[in-house]
Amino acid sequence: MTAAPDLLSIRDLSLSFRTPRGRLQALRRVNLEVPRGRIVGVVGESGCGKSTLIASILRLLPPNAEVTGGAIRFEGRDLLELSPRAMRELRGRRIAMVFQDPMTALNPVLSIGRQMIDVQYREGRSRREKRERAVEMLARVGIPDPAQRLEAYPHQFSGGMRQRIAIAMALMMEPDLLIADEPTTALDATLEVQIIGLLQALQRDFGCSILFVTHHLGVVAELCEEVVVMYAGEVVERGPVEAVFRNPAHPYTARLLACDPGRIVERSRNLPTIPGEIPDLVSPPPGCVFRPRCPEAFARCELEAPAEHAVGSGQSARCHLAEGEGR
Amino acid sequence: MSGLLEVTGLRVRFRALGTVKALLRGVESPFVEAVAGVDLALAEGETLALVGESGSGKTTLARALIGLLPVEAGSVRFRSRELIGQSSSAWKAVRREMAMMFQDPVGSLSPRLTVRALVTEPYRIHGLRGRETERECARLLGLVGLPPDFGERYPHQLSGGQARRVGVARALALDPRLILADEPTAGLDVSVQGEILNLLARLQDQLGLSILIITHNLNVVRHVADRTAIMYLGRIVEQGETERVFAHPRHPYTEALLSANPQADPAARHRRIELKGEVPSLLRRPSGCEFHPRCPHARPLCATAAPAATTEGRGRFTCHFPLAGPSLPSGG
Amino acid sequence: MAADEIPVAPRRADGFLAGLRRLTRDGMGLFGLVAVLLVVLSAVFAHQLAPFDPTRIMVGPRLAPPSAEHWLGTDQLGRDVFSRVLVGGQVALQVALASIAAAVSIGLGLGLLAGLGPRWLDNAILLLFDTVRSFPVVIFGLAVVTVLGPSLTTVIFVVVVTSIPTYGRVARTQTLAIKNNEFILAERAMGAGTGRILRVHVLPNIIGPLLILASMDVPVVITIEAGLSFLGMGVQPPTPSWGSILNDGFSYIRNTPWPVIAGGIPLILTTLAFTFLGEALRDTFDPKLRRDL
Numbered sequence: 001m002t003a004a005p006d007l008l009s010i011r012d013l014s015l016s017f018r019t020p021r022g023r024l025q026a027l028r029r030v031n032l033e034v035p036r037g038r039i040v041g042v043v044g045e046s047g048c049g050k051s052t053l054i055a056s057i058l059r060l061l062p063p064n065a066e067v068t069g070g071a072i073r074f075e076g077r078d079l080l081e082l083s084p085r086a087m088r089e090l091r092g093r094r095i096a097m098v099f100q101d102p103m104t105a106l107n108p109v110l111s112i113g114r115q116m117i118d119v120q121y122r123e124g125r126s127r128r129e130k131r132e133r134a135v136e137m138l139a140r141v142g143i144p145d146p147a148q149r150l151e152a153y154p155h156q157f158s159g160g161m162r163q164r165i166a167i168a169m170a171l172m173m174e175p176d177l178l179i180a181d182e183p184t185t186a187l188d189a190t191l192e193v194q195i196i197g198l199l200q201a202l203q204r205d206f207g208c209s210i211l212f213v214t215h216h217l218g219v220v221a222e223l224c225e226e227v228v229v230m231y232a233g234e235v236v237e238r239g240p241v242e243a244v245f246r247n248p249a250h251p252y253t254a255r256l257l258a259c260d261p262g263r264i265v266e267r268s269r270n271l272p273t274i275p276g277e278i279p280d281l282v283s284p285p286p287g288c289v290f291r292p293r294c295p296e297a298f299a300r301c302e303l304e305a306p307a308e309h310a311v312g313s314g315q316s317a318r319c320h321l322a323e324g325e326g327r
Numbered sequence: 328m329s330g331l332l333e334v335t336g337l338r339v340r341f342r343a344l345g346t347v348k349a350l351l352r353g354v355e356s357p358f359v360e361a362v363a364g365v366d367l368a369l370a371e372g373e374t375l376a377l378v379g380e381s382g383s384g385k386t387t388l389a390r391a392l393i394g395l396l397p398v399e400a401g402s403v404r405f406r407s408r409e410l411i412g413q414s415s416s417a418w419k420a421v422r423r424e425m426a427m428m429f430q431d432p433v434g435s436l437s438p439r440l441t442v443r444a445l446v447t448e449p450y451r452i453h454g455l456r457g458r459e460t461e462r463e464c465a466r467l468l469g470l471v472g473l474p475p476d477f478g479e480r481y482p483h484q485l486s487g488g489q490a491r492r493v494g495v496a497r498a499l500a501l502d503p504r505l506i507l508a509d510e511p512t513a514g515l516d517v518s519v520q521g522e523i524l525n526l527l528a529r530l531q532d533q534l535g536l537s538i539l540i541i542t543h544n545l546n547v548v549r550h551v552a553d554r555t556a557i558m559y560l561g562r563i564v565e566q567g568e569t570e571r572v573f574a575h576p577r578h579p580y581t582e583a584l585l586s587a588n589p590q591a592d593p594a595a596r597h598r599r600i601e602l603k604g605e606v607p608s609l610l611r612r613p614s615g616c617e618f619h620p621r622c623p624h625a626r627p628l629c630a631t632a633a634p635a636a637t638t639e640g641r642g643r644f645t646c647h648f649p650l651a652g653p654s655l656p657s658g659g
Numbered sequence: 660m661a662a663d664e665i666p667v668a669p670r671r672a673d674g675f676l677a678g679l680r681r682l683t684r685d686g687m688g689l690f691g692l693v694a695v696l697l698v699v700l701s702a703v704f705a706h707q708l709a710p711f712d713p714t715r716i717m718v719g720p721r722l723a724p725p726s727a728e729h730w731l732g733t734d735q736l737g738r739d740v741f742s743r744v745l746v747g748g749q750v751a752l753q754v755a756l757a758s759i760a761a762a763v764s765i766g767l768g769l770g771l772l773a774g775l776g777p778r779w780l781d782n783a784i785l786l787l788f789d790t791v792r793s794f795p796v797v798i799f800g801l802a803v804v805t806v807l808g809p810s811l812t813t814v815i816f817v818v819v820v821t822s823i824p825t826y827g828r829v830a831r832t833q834t835l836a837i838k839n840n841e842f843i844l845a846e847r848a849m850g851a852g853t854g855r856i857l858r859v860h861v862l863p864n865i866i867g868p869l870l871i872l873a874s875m876d877v878p879v880v881i882t883i884e885a886g887l888s889f890l891g892m893g894v895q896p897p898t899p900s901w902g903s904i905l906n907d908g909f910s911y912i913r914n915t916p917w918p919v920i921a922g923g924i925p926l927i928l929t930t931l932a933f934t935f936l937g938e939a940l941r942d943t944f945d946p947k948l949r950r951d952l
Contacts, residue, residue, distance in 0.1 A: 045516035045518060045519075046516055161605070188381055188543060188606075189380065189543060189584060189587035189588055190380060190583055190587050190602050191380075193586075193587045193599050193600070193601050193602070194601055194602075196599075197599075197601055215516065215517065217517070218588060221592055222593070222599070245593055246593075255518070256517065256518060259517045259518045259520070259521060260517055260546075261517075261520070261546040261547055261549065262546040262588055263592065264550065267549060267550055267569075267570065268550050269525070269532075269550065269551070270525055271524055271525055272521055273518055273521035273522050273525070274518035277486070393848050394848075395844060395847055395848055418850070419850040422848065422849055422850035426848075427848045429841045429844065429848075430841070431841045434840060434842060435841040435842050435844070435845045436845075437842045437845075437846070437859075437860050438842070439863045439864060440859075448846070448849065448851075449849050449850075452846075452849055452850050452851045452855065453850060497849075
């Protein structure tokens, strides 16, 4: 771990949604760090809160969302305390985002050149310089004939190309942090390989940090240096990718890895699953949130919600079983 | 001829341009061939996986098999009966024996009907009104592991996994011999995928079903399919026993697909094969072997001549320079 | 942000009561519902509620202002205006109901044909719609009156013909939208015939917007009827109509403003009521506008 302070540091973040049925506790005591220049993966299944987490970082939450505790520090400043104007300054420039659906992430009625030039509106450059920068970025992400293609519209590109353009737009401002929300989920596997390779190369060149959200464990294993595992609004385990994948300390992580069909070497007609469903977050179960589905639960799990315990260098898990295992 | 399903030379095409526009643009043919000559066979009690990416034609093929799309050429024999060109009443009879599960679990359920109405719909369609819907509904839901009170729910009240099970229940209503499952695990979390796959495997053992799974997820295929066929641009480029295809792929595209689904193991050396470019448009099919523009092993011959299919044991592949296998000397 | 990320409670069943509850939560919806009920009831029981025969010419003061006996005064022939307004309301709603029902049915049929049929049929029907819509209603009304003579039937005919394109287009768009939905494909894959698919799966899913449109169309139709009657091309005397009350009232506006007010207010009230109700209905049934999470 570098001695420099983390680029992004989320401490004890809790967030609820006001719904007609009551308060839905979407995030509970989330701790997460993204060091400078590192790639951190966030892994979890539907309902784990990863999309809510990203929306919180960017402060793009619906009106019924309420932060009930914690802080999100970006370069030392708490984003939750910033004014809307200060937040707008950050968005797109210091923190950029790539979304899941390349089909809808671009404005369909503007040419991509126009959109890429617009993105640079805060830069004091001439129009020609902006155009050149756009062409340069398009070439960087592998769009053939970029100068001619500036005039084209999003619908004239394929899905893979559109995602590359979205990445180009995000990285054009050389942000410190790139947040990618399932950028390859909507793409075919062979396209995913290309995009992952592209992100790796660009990250090396630009040196930005990447927060990569996905449910695809294989991609995390390949691309990310650190991983954060989320379940039902909590971070249940985090740490270096090798450590977490080789020795998962939390039962959920272990079961999740076991369920990945790619990992199961022997052909099986009885694939493992995690029986049950995620709990209702309006009234989460007492104690540990994973207890109802945990194969290793014991008495204490129902009485007391576990704290995060360190289990190795940089690895920690929110589980009673992890207590006392670390240094 | 003991196969349940035998497909020969199947072609399905769509009109991409109006006749006038085609003439004006000088395009030779205004049609795109989504399925460009496919040969398939499926035996009783067997599971065949049809694997391909977007544009491969796999969904089109499945829909053509059940008669939802018109077929340009070729033959489909189901239980020794030719399906192509039969009357609509004959089709109706066939649809009692062949059922399809669609990709969108909630969207394939009529939104204003209850689950009970949905799973018993096949009875009403085929005029089997004598059956007690209550009892049948409970039976079908029980087969897929859902409690009978789910019958009261509406599609929008179901989770993805539950909706998929309802789709399976509905498909089983008339005791079909063959189920066509279009992306049965798409959109499902990894922890839940197993439920559907285990269910299909169990039902197959219990009822002797044959299953044709259409998917792009190779990892899933390995566990549930006896045989696998890989599609690219409307043709099958390789097919064979699943274990063999996974262990010793012959076609470079198969190899690329296999490497595109990495294990969740950071220690494993990732030999991810990055294919050049993207899937070409069906309007502009490459010459010779259609995979050659993206193939890492392409040679001059591949651009000029289309390869013929080579049969090897129970498998088949279409490539001039197949990858080394256990029986061939290396270097192909 | 993925919509399925935030765990949502399963929505309550779309029952009639649930819908009613949602509707009345909004002030506009509540007002619309109550006002519409009022208008409809007073129209249905008009003859029972009316204190006098609306066509009876009475010996008494003409153009009298409102009094205990004549709540809205009398018109130039001594007829009780209040009774005329009530019965006029019945006429208005009869016209509205009959013509909208006919227009919806025919429009629905044509729209389904256009949406599901071959391309040339679709184009032909659209051409028909556009042709009809390019005629201004009043000119069309004049032409029809010349041919058929002024009467209630004429009004209904004019309204039906000019309304069909609107319903037809909506029906067509809705049909096109769900035609290729997977559940329709699934039904076909199970062997369902076109008739069954239309009846059970298409119709219930497209009728919603049509009904809402119809509700918002009622005031429009009533206004058209009033307009035509005002011009003397609609309902003939002595049958009362809000339009003819207005027309008569205008001639004598220097003597007394009451007939004009009496003819105008119900028109305005009914228009507001149905519009509010229609908008509230639309908001209630549009899942994207649902404000609960």
